[in-house]
Structures are given as structure tokens and as C-alpha cells.
Amino acid sequence: MTDYNVREAALVAAKAADEKKATDIMVQEVGELSSVADYFVIATAANNRQVDAIIDAIEEDCREKIGVKPIHREGIEAGTWALLDYGDFVVHVFQPEARDFYRLETLWNDAPVIDLAEAGITDAEYSDRIAKLMGRE
Template sequence: MTDPSEELTPYLSVVFGRKPRSVTAIDVRSLTSYTDTLIIVEAGSHRQVTSLAENIVTGLKAKNILSLGTEGIKEGEWALLDYGSPIIHIFETKAKAFYDLEGLWSDAPRLDLSGFETALKSPKDPS
């Protein structure tokens, strides 16, 4: 596991700020040329997929970070937010299991996101 670089901080802080079920970041720079990092976000429902995607786009736009393109936000099963590097995938739980991007990219190293998870939990949050 490696630490996420500072360039991912704006993306990950917005993602973790919306309390997804899970987040995985995969370093794919040595395996593909179209991006350096895949961020895979799990949501519990179609509505949460849409909400997470809309809030991520809005939150990043507020930081002057614009997407190159988006797909699937309104449908709510799988949303793709293309920021060049990273590309953010937001899946409803069943779709995440079906597409299994973590398995597809099993040879790629995972980034250590524990610092983001810890930093964004409130002191009163026992989970």
C-alpha cells in the first residue's frame, strides 16, 4: 500500500465527505495510459449513487476542478466521473460486485486511504 499523493486530496476529501459505503483507490499508471488512478466508490442505493455523483461534481467545481465528462449520474446504478486522472466510478452495491473493477485491476497497487477515513470521522462518531 502506498500513500495517496497530494494531487488526489481534493477528490478524496469530497468523496469521503459524503459518507460512501466504501472507497478504493487503485494506482493504474503502470498498466494503462488513459489515467493514473481509479477511485471506486460504493453507494447503498441508486439514489445514493446519484447524490454522491452530483455532490462530487459540485464540490470539485467549487474548487475549480471540472470533469472531462460524466456518464450514468441520473440512472443511479453506475456513474463515471472522468477527471483525466483520476477517474471516479460510483457503483450501487450490486453493480459494484457485478463489474468487479477491483478484481479486474487486481495487479495494480491500492492506495492507503486510512488517513482520509480517519480525518473525516467526527470525534463523536464511534464507527
């Protein structure tokens, strides 16, 4: 049992990604479909430097605002994809080619997608593929 609101923590991560100009940000509530985590936060970064900046911002905001640190970090060195595992929520940041190749968000098609307005994000930018997936065509 966690001592913080997992949904709120996932939204803090999404907001941090948005503040570093991530695109295609999605927060999926996967708890009913997966034993891996309750929420997945998925975002796209334009290049290696932006992947690093987004990951750093998410770690900092989650530590300062929620008081949590990732249990596990993966892919940080490669720069095309990075993962922060907080146990109850997992953050994935991809460059566009890797995001399109893995299509992680489609693995949980039945998972509810959280409205980013809950995190104060009102002008999120979406590629055509993700907008269509989210019904925002």
C-alpha cells in the same frame, strides 16, 4: 500535463465520497498499468439518491478545491452506476449489485491501493469482499 496534483485530486474525490457515506472506497494508482488514467476512485452507494449525492459532492469539491471539472460524465441517469472522467483520474460510483457484478477493482489487481488516511479518512466502511481484496480482513 495537468496544473494540479492528480493524486491529491483523486483523494479529494475519495474524501467527498466518504463525507456522503459512501462505502468500499478505493483509490487505485493505475497509471503504470493503464493508459486510461493515473488513478481510479471507486466507491459504493446504497441507492440511486446516494449515487447522485456522492457524484454531486465529488464534482463540487473537485471544482472548489482543485479547480477541475469532469471531461465526461456517464451513467448519471441510471443511478446504479455513475462515472466522472477527469482525464488523469476517473471516479466510479456503484450500487452494491453493480459493483459486485463488474468488480472493476479486480481488473487492476497489481495497482497500488492508496491509503485513505492521506485524505483524512480514518473510519472507512468496507464490505467483506472489498476488505479481503485490500487485505483488511
